[in-house]
Amino acid sequence: MDFGLSSDQVLFQSTLRRFLAEQCPTTRVRAIMETETAHDPALWQGLAELGVPALIVPSEYGGAGMELLDLALAAEELGYACTPGPFLGHALATICILEGGSPAQRERWLPAMATGAVVATVAWGEAGSQWDPQSWSTSYDGSSLSGQKLFVPFANVADLIVVGARRPDGSPGLFVVERSAAGLAIQRLAVVDMTRKVQHVRFDNTPAIPLDGSAALQRAMDAGCILIAADAFGGSRRCLEMAVSYAKTREQFGQVIGAFQAVKHQLANMACELEPAMSFWWYAAHAYDHIPDQAERHAAMAKAYLTDIYDRVTRDATELHGGIGFTWEFDLHLWFRRAIFDRGFLGDAHYHRERAAKLAGW
Amino acid sequence: MDLRFRPEYEAFREEVRTFLAQHWTAEDRASAPPVNPRGMSLGTSVRTDERATRFRLAAIERGYLYRHVPRRYGGSEQPFDPLKLAIIQEEFRKAEAPGELIGQGPSMLVPTLLEHGTEEQKQRFIRDTLLGKIQWCQGYSEPGAGSDLASLRTRAELDGDFFVVTGHKIWTSNADTADWMFALVRTDPDKPKHEGISYLLIDMKSPGITVRPLRQMTGEADFNEVFFDNVRVPVSNLVGQRGQGWIVSRSTLKHERNLIGSSLLSERVLEGVRFLAQALELRGRPAIQDPVLRARLVELETKVLANRYHGYRLLTMQARGEEAGLAGMVTKLYGSTLGYDVARLAMDLLSDRGLLAPGESEAPAMGMFITAYMWSIGILIAGGTANIQRNVIAERGLGLPRDPAVQRSQTSQR
Ligand SMILES: Cc1cc2nc3c(=O)[nH]c(=O)nc-3n(C[C@H](O)[C@H](O)[C@H](O)COP(=O)(O)OP(=O)(O)OC[C@H]3O[C@@H](n4cnc5c(N)ncnc54)[C@H](O)[C@@H]3O)c2cc1C
Numbered sequence: 001m002d003f004g005l006s007s008d009q010v011l012f013q014s015t016l017r018r019f020l021a022e023q024c025p026t027t028r029v030r031a032i033m034e035t036e037t038a039h040d041p042a043l044w045q046g047l048a049e050l051g052v053p054a055l056i057v058p059s060e061y062g063g064a065g066m067e068l069l070d071l072a073l074a075a076e077e078l079g080y081a082c083t084p085g086p087f088l089g090h091a092l093a094t095i096c097i098l099e100g101g102s103p104a105q106r107e108r109w110l111p112a113m114a115t116g117a118v119v120a121t122v123a124w125g126e127a128g129s130q131w132d133p134q135s136w137s138t139s140y141d142g143s144s145l146s147g148q149k150l151f152v153p154f155a156n157v158a159d160l161i162v163v164g165a166r167r168p169d170g171s172p173g174l175f176v177v178e179r180s181a182a183g184l185a186i187q188r189l190a191v192v193d194m195t196r197k198v199q200h201v202r203f204d205n206t207p208a209i210p211l212d213g214s215a216a217l218q219r220a221m222d223a224g225c226i227l228i229a230a231d232a233f234g235g236s237r238r239c240l241e242m243a244v245s246y247a248k249t250r251e252q253f254g255q256v257i258g259a260f261q262a263v264k265h266q267l268a269n270m271a272c273e274l275e276p277a278m279s280f281w282w283y284a285a286h287a288y289d290h291i292p293d294q295a296e297r298h299a300a301m302a303k304a305y306l307t308d309i310y311d312r313v314t315r316d317a318t319e320l321h322g323g324i325g326f327t328w329e330f331d332l333h334l335w336f337r338r339a340i341f342d343r344g345f346l347g348d349a350h351y352h353r354e355r356a357a358k359l360a361g362w
Numbered sequence: 363m364d365l366r367f368r369p370e371y372e373a374f375r376e377e378v379r380t381f382l383a384q385h386w387t388a389e390d391r392a393s394a395p396p397v398n399p400r401g402m403s404l405g406t407s408v409r410t411d412e413r414a415t416r417f418r419l420a421a422i423e424r425g426y427l428y429r430h431v432p433r434r435y436g437g438s439e440q441p442f443d444p445l446k447l448a449i450i451q452e453e454f455r456k457a458e459a460p461g462e463l464i465g466q467g468p469s470m471l472v473p474t475l476l477e478h479g480t481e482e483q484k485q486r487f488i489r490d491t492l493l494g495k496i497q498w499c500q501g502y503s504e505p506g507a508g509s510d511l512a513s514l515r516t517r518a519e520l521d522g523d524f525f526v527v528t529g530h531k532i533w534t535s536n537a538d539t540a541d542w543m544f545a546l547v548r549t550d551p552d553k554p555k556h557e558g559i560s561y562l563l564i565d566m567k568s569p570g571i572t573v574r575p576l577r578q579m580t581g582e583a584d585f586n587e588v589f590f591d592n593v594r595v596p597v598s599n600l601v602g603q604r605g606q607g608w609i610v611s612r613s614t615l616k617h618e619r620n621l622i623g624s625s626l627l628s629e630r631v632l633e634g635v636r637f638l639a640q641a642l643e644l645r646g647r648p649a650i651q652d653p654v655l656r657a658r659l660v661e662l663e664t665k666v667l668a669n670r671y672h673g674y675r676l677l678t679m680q681a682r683g684e685e686a687g688l689a690g691m692v693t694k695l696y697g698s699t700l701g702y703d704v705a706r707l708a709m710d711l712l713s714d715r716g717l718l719a720p721g722e723s724e725a726p727a728m729g730m731f732i733t734a735y736m737w738s739i740g741i742l743i744a745g746g747t748a749n750i751q752r753n754v755i756a757e758r759g760l761g762l763p764r765d766p767a768v769q770r771s772q773t774s775q776r
Binding site: 001002003004005006069244247248255256258259261263264265267268269271272273275276277278279280282283286290291301302304305350353354356357360362 | 363364365366367371445448639640650651653656657659660661663664665667668669671672674675677678679681682688689692695696699749751752753755756757759760761762763764765766
């Protein structure tokens with residue numbers, strides 16, 4: 001039994017961290033998030049060269065054939081650096097096609113998604129649906145889609161959108177829509193997390209290609225929960241580091257504030273939460289590939305648990321910076337906003353805890 | 363990451379199972395002496411009757427128990443292998459077989475003696491302690507020295523081949539039943555706080571010792587006050603050098619915290635809560651259907667599992683020879699906070715049924731939940747309080763500066 005990262009994983013993670021520290025410091029994050037798309041093709045290309053979008057794509061489609069844990073380690077680093085861009089939606093769309101595509105469909109899309117040449121995203125949200133596929137109203141009539149999806153990340157830069165909609169028999173399914181498709185309208189939305197813009201997408205008899213979505217949808221949702229948990233962990237760790245280093249330098253009453261016990265204890269509590277939480281999402285990611293009967297429940301618990309922590313840690317870290325922490329100039333609100341996205345996207349903590357309770361048979 | 367046990371480990375598991383089937387029969391299991399309903403105290407040591415001792419000796423012979431202790435002192439001297447250790451613990455628990463004893467003697471004193479004891483001390487004490495023939499208590503805290511342990515005042519003056527001990531210890535768990543005490547005493551009052559302390563082994567039958575039970579909020583009396591009035595202790599019972607007691611005690615304290623932070627107790631209590639929630643009604647329907655309760659149950663189950671996986675991570679670090687660092691420092695705080703949260707959920711669920719005291723036959727689960735609830739406070743305090751753990755995490759784990767006031771008094775916290 002071995003519950004730890006391999007040396008390859010550690011190396012990959014530190015390479016990615018170094019790359020992001022150089023290519024995407026917070027000055028760059030800000031510049032990118034202020035643009036209309038919040039997508040920087042050069043940065044995306046750099047990530048692609050490091051193999052990020054190819055991680056979980058099987059080698060026969062030009063990918064690295066790794067596991068969800070590897071992808072989640074990448075998500076952790078992107079969260080740590082608060083990197084803007086389409087990673088999350090792209091990864092989920094990749095998993096949809098991987099899990100639900102026919103060999104021909106995989107052959108058609110995956111190689112270009114692995115290199116990052118084609119950017120993809122998922123459209124699963126709907127107003128009032130609470131992320132529950134059972135309450136989707138967008139529908140597929142056998143050849144085309146009609147309806148509206150909300151909270152679609154980076155719809156405006158995506159070449160492919162994997163849409164969740166009702167099949168003719170009423171059950172939820174997955175459908176691929178290409179950017180050039182007729183009857184596709186994308187509406188810009190003002191968003192809290194500017195590093196991950198979401199849009200409103202309308203389908204009006206829009207031609208779409210069905211995937212065999214029954215199992216794929218749940219798999220992709222589980223993966224989404226785990227990737228968000230990892231992002232939340234990376235962000236939390238960064239905020240804790242910032243707060244610790246600030247506490248070591250800021251002086252008040254003739255000493256650094258980190259010598260005050262109230263400050264120390266707040267930081268210690270944050271560290272105490274984070275250590276076991278990391279073990280938890282590692283386990284959840286591992287279960288996704290190796291312990292099928294625990295995968296869905298662990299994914300739900302990981303999402304709820306880690307996003308709760310992210311919320312608290314970003315608040316505490318901001319508070320520990322005093323007035324400067326509350327300014328736009330200071331970086332902490334970038335993570336604070338991202339924590340709001342992580343909590344809301346794919347369903348809130350209550351929703352996932354209730355799901356975990358049901359899955360336990362309660 | 364690989365959570366499977368490789369074939370050689372599965373073979374080892376089979377071996378352990380076969381051994382258990384042969385040496386710990388259904389009859390042995392059934393012969394258990396009545397369970398102590400308290401069962402929660404820190405000194406808990408399970409089954410030390412004759413059958414249990416006979417079984418333990420066979421298990422030591424086989425290499426299953428006390429693997430880190432040399433054979434000549436009564437251990438089984440096996441190469442370090444945390445995975446085998448985990449398998450042994452798992453299989454012994456399943457078979458309800460007597461495993462390694464835990465508590466002050468085996469878990470805290472033995473490692474300390476192995477590190478700092480003389481050959482004679484090791485020969486004399488370790489074997490009997492591991493078999494439960496010698497019971498120990500830990501004489502550290504004093505009325506004026508708790509978190510600031512190094513300010514302790516119990517004196518030990520040299521008189522020929524003896525130290526003469528006078529003073530007062532407090533909160534000493536199991537002092538009333540213990541045969542021996544390992545104690546911190548002040549041998550050099552003129553030296554700076556930390557340098558004048560020595561580590562002594564004291565026979566609790568020595569003339570001049572008075573033990574007075576202290577009743578705890580739970581109603582039980584596991585801890586005590588201990589008074590020393592010119593108690594004569596042979597110089598040969600000094601562990602480590604005179605004046606080095608503070609350093610010797612560090613090794614004891616580390617083991618104490620790992621003992622307290624383990625996830626087992628919370629897992630057991632949470633299992634009980636889940637069972638209860640399925641069995642009890644709340645406002646006319648099974649309690650488990652209450653949405654607030656469900657959310658809290660899942661939240662706590664997540665944390666209990668996180669604590670378990672955190673244990674896997676520490677085990678892996680150990681196996682790889684890596685330093686646990688910050689990950690190791692948080693265990694006591696996380697585990698004891700969680701213990702409280704889980705027990706509080708149980709109390710909320712019991713509602714008015716929680717009014718019944720342990721021992722009352724109508725009390726759900728014989729009062730196990732209320733006992734766990736009260737003990738969760740004791741555990742928060744014992745072995746260094748939660749706030750002291752926060753200091754340790756912040757200062758040693760995150761590198762924040764020492765508290766200036768503490769620094770002035772040159773005190774290391776407990
Ligand atoms: C169930 C139980 C069993 C025990 N068994 C034993 C035993 O067998 N042997 C033994 O020697 N002792 C034992 N103890 C004693 C235990 O180790 C002490 O109670 C503990 O170390 C705290 O010391 P104190 O009680 O003097 O509290 P104090 O040190 O007086 O602390 C009181 C409060 O002040 C806080 N505080 C103190 N200093 C600081 C600081 N620097 N920063 C922040 N907060 C601070 C503490 O956190 C605490 O909340 C036991 C205690 C309990 C509850």
